Amino acid sequence: MGDAWILASETCAFDLLEARFVRDVEPGEIVLIDSQGVRSLRPFPQTAPALCVFEYVYFSRPDSTLWGRNVHQARKELGRQLAREHPVVADLVIAVPDSGVGAALGFSEASGIPYDLGLIRNHYVGRTFIEPRQQIRHFGVKVKLNPMRETLEDRRVVVIDDSIVRGTTSRKIVRMIRQAGAREVHVRISSPPIQWPCYYGIDTPTRKELIGSTHRVEEIRRFIQADSLGYLSLEGMLKASGSDPSRFCHACFTGGYRVPFRQDDSSQLPLFDDATPHGPSHL
Numbered sequence: 001m002g003d004a005w006i007l008a009s010e011t012c013a014f015d016l017l018e019a020r021f022v023r024d025v026e027p028g029e030i031v032l033i034d035s036q037g038v039r040s041l042r043p044f045p046q047t048a049p050a051l052c053v054f055e056y057v058y059f060s061r062p063d064s065t066l067w068g069r070n071v072h073q074a075r076k077e078l079g080r081q082l083a084r085e086h087p088v089v090a091d092l093v094i095a096v097p098d099s100g101v102g103a104a105l106g107f108s109e110a111s112g113i114p115y116d117l118g119l120i121r122n123h124y125v126g127r128t129f130i131e132p133r134q135q136i137r138h139f140g141v142k143v144k145l146n147p148m149r150e151t152l153e154d155r156r157v158v159v160i161d162d163s164i165v166r167g168t169t170s171r172k173i174v175r176m177i178r179q180a181g182a183r184e185v186h187v188r189i190s191s192p193p194i195q196w197p198c199y200y201g202i203d204t205p206t207r208k209e210l211i212g213s214t215h216r217v218e219e220i221r222r223f224i225q226a227d228s229l230g231y232l233s234l235e236g237m238l239k240a241s242g243s244d245p246s247r248f249c250h251a252c253f254t255g256g257y258r259v260p261f262r263q264d265d266s267s268q269l270p271l272f273d274d275a276t277p278h279g280p281s282h283l
């Protein structure tokens with residue numbers, strides 16, 4: 001931007017500042033900015049990249065460009081692929097906002113089922129994924145989502161979400177959609193079941209808390225009380241991500257950790273204690 005350099009974790013920050021995006025900092029690269037200008041150092045041995053595929057599924061903002069691809073476009077492709085893998089006869093496609101919206105639009109496009117607003121997010125409340133106390137999560141879902149009876153009443157509804165972590169939020173959402181009058185609720189998830197914790201900086205629950213690691217898909221469907229449930233396959237997710245599949249980390253779906261750790265390193269330290277219940281993520 002002018003004669004200044006700006007570094008950010010997502011390109012949407014540059015839009016705000018009207019700065020021009022130049023390129024990603026590569027894995028293993030150190031970019032040094034000082035009075036001599038910009039220099040790139042590569043002090044580490046070259047290793048295979050392991051980009052977090054979950055950035056495309058959920059973490060990043062849709063208006064960011066990541067590894068050469070706009071995140072919203074990637075999410076739409078995840079949704080199209082999901083519609084091809086798990087077709088359903090229904091009247092309406094809705095999203096769990098906001099991260100499910102791109103995939104829902106893609107699902108609608110590929111299936112020909114109209115997209116509409118069925119759940120409205122209250123943007124003023126915190127996200128709930130890593131809030132530590134059960135009762136706060138319980139409260140959080142009700143406060144942050146409101147179903148649209150006018151849209152849902154007497155319809156066969158496909159609801160698209162990016163992931164299922166514990167399953168408790170999905171169950172509440174299904175119930176909420178039914179209470180608003182939906183005749184059928186079909187859940188489609190734009191990623192495979194999360195079965196393993198992330199040890200690379202994302203504060204996910206332990207393995208035993210991940211419903212995808214302890215239950216089969218049919219058991220999860222029964223738990224969340226959906227008429228049907230379909231997860232995107234690993235191959236489908238990687239294909240829809242639009243890059244060489246070997247470039248991605250997908251350990252939370254497969255357990256294939258690219259950077260090994262000793263077993264006794266596997267305990268996760270909570271990022272937030274009970275006094276600060278607002279985490280950075282959802283579900």
Ligand code: SF4
Pocket residue numbers: 051052053054055197198199200202249250251252253
């Ligand atoms: S384990 Fe999952 S969330 Fe963690 S870096 Fe890998 S893909 Fe991303």
